[in-house]
Amino acid sequence: EIVAAVEAFFAGTDRPLAGRRALVTSGPTYEPIDPVRYIANRSSGKQGHAIAAALARLGAHVTLVSGPTREPTPPGVTLVPIETAVEMLAACRAALPADVAVCAAAVADWRVAEAAGQKVKKTGGAPPTLSLIENPDILATLSAAGPDRPRLVVGFAAETENVVAHATEKRRRKGCDWILANDVAPETGTFGGDANTIHLIDAAGVEHWPTSTKLAVAERLARRIDAYFGEGKA
Amino acid sequence: EIVAAVEAFFAGTDRPLAGRRALVTSGPTYEPIDPVRYIANRSSGKQGHAIAAALARLGAHVTLVSGPTREPTPPGVTLVPIETAVEMLAACRAALPADVAVCAAAVADWRVAEAAGQKVKKTGGAPPTLSLIENPDILATLSAAGPDRPRLVVGFAAETENVVAHATEKRRRKGCDWILANDVAPETGTFGGDANTIHLIDAAGVEHWPTSTKLAVAERLARRIDAYFGEGKA
Known part of the structure; x- marks a missing residue:
């Protein structure tokens, strides 16, 4: 019975993204200071993993590039684990070409200029100063014109103030098609929590989504991606 | 049958640490840079949590003060979750007085001098420089003479080179009774892995333990702590 249900699911007709290739990034990055210490972003990977799962359920071939998280790899998704x-x-x-890229990872903006090969010791003197250098901008790189640019590039903006204004500016600066902005101020409980309030910003303006679970946000995004490609086909 | 076994276990005679209070620290600390970013140490919490479990199995009343980990709280142990x-x-x-303190946490030596209340933005200019200040030294503080000093204070030394020399010096500097030193160079796989090679350093010298699982290290340490109090009682 279960086998039959699974077979029906995978053979089902509701797989409109079959044949599409999706790239999803998720989780934090860890940027080493030395072999023991690192700088990280707070990211549970829940939203990115849920998006990968939702796209796979709609039939897409999904590559999930993810930093360290506690989330299980969704069924049918190819995980590429990374740290930095x-x-x-x-x-x-390496995952290109893809029809759609969803950058949900919380990538560290900076890394330590020169990570130490050995553990940095407390010397009793002044604490070390960490010189940072800018990390590559993955969303902007994927959005840059070129033969390999995914037809639809979606970014996230985790903001703690002026959410829509910051995110609208981010969309313009990065060159991506859609930005899903959310408020991650500590009092919202977004980090590590299950709920998310999304504002989708595209060329046409802003769409405010109701507060819902990260799973529901993923499902809604996957359906909207499907609709985007459906319109494009017409 | 299971109930009987559990009752026999808890009523069993092999609870030589009954009546003793133990404090165990475990996991990493997270030191905020801003609401989104933090500095952390690599620590799975496996060794610290295993030690808390082993001491509880021998009958001790165990308080486990731990940073964020994936480890379940061992049965019979009181968890106090912290971040910094x-x-x-x-x-x-707050957990003192205690008979024994085992500091297995990978405490960040430094924190950011002034954590930002809002997310630090990439401005397109130079990356920020992080000014660090020294964190309180928990092992040294617990080891400092005073009426509340645990009779036995045990520290860990995670080293990537000159393991025994660094750890011997650390024992002297911190004022603790025992140091369990281990080699955490990346090629050893100690971080996140299950195996550990321990060198126990006390006033008498160095004792090299065979490479074993973190569970076996915890069991051996708990037995040695019991022996220490046993000798003291004589």
Whole structure:
């Protein structure tokens, strides 16, 4: 009975993204300071993993490039585990061409200029100063014109203030097609939590989604991606 | 049958640490840079949680002060979850008096001098420089003479080179009784892995333990702590 249900599911007609290739990034990146210490972003990977799962359920061939998370790899999704932003960019490039890229990872903007090969010792003197250098911008790189640009590039903007204004500016700066903006101020409980309030920003303006679970956000996004390709086919 | 076995276990005679209070620290600390970013140490919490479990099995009343980990709280252990080193120290002080303290957490040596209240934005200019200040030294604080000093204070030294020399010096500097030193160079797989090679350093010298699982290291340490109190009782 279960086998039959699974077979029916995978053979089902509701797989409109069959034949489409999707690239999804998820989780944090870890940027090493030395072999023991690192800088990270708070990201549970729940939203990115849920998007990968939703796209796979609609039939897409999904590559999920993810930093360290507690989330299980969704069924039918190919996981490429990475730690740093530099590794994530290389894995994303290797996953191209793709029809759609969804950048849900919380990529560290900066890494330590020179990670130490040995553990940095407390010397009793002044604490070290960490010199940071900018990481590659994965969303902007994927959005840059070129033969390999996915037809639809979707980014996230985690903001703590002026959410829509910051995200609208981010969309313009990055060159992506859609930005899903959310408010991650500590009092919202978005980080590590299950709920998310999304504002979708595209060329046409802003669409406010009702607060819902990260699973429902993923499902809605996957359906909207499907609709986008459906319109394009017409 | 299971109930009987559980009752026999808890009523069993092999609970030589019954009546003893133990404080165990475990996991990493997260030191915020801003609401989104943090500095952390690599620590799975496996060793610290295993030690808490082993001490509880021998009958001790165990308080486990731990940073974020994936490890389940061992049965019979009181968990105090924390994020930062400052929070860990406060929780440790609150758990005193204790007969034994085992500091297995990978506490960040430094924190950011002034964590930002809002997300630090990429401005297109130079990356920010992080000014660090020293965190409280939890092992040294617990080891400092005073009426509340646990009779036995045990520290860990995670080293990537000159393991025994660094750890011997650390024992002297911190004022603790025992140091369990291990080699965490990336090629050893100690971080996140299940195996550990321990060198126990006390006033008498160095004892090299065979490479074994973190569970076996915890069991051996708990037995040695019991022996220490046994000798003291004689």
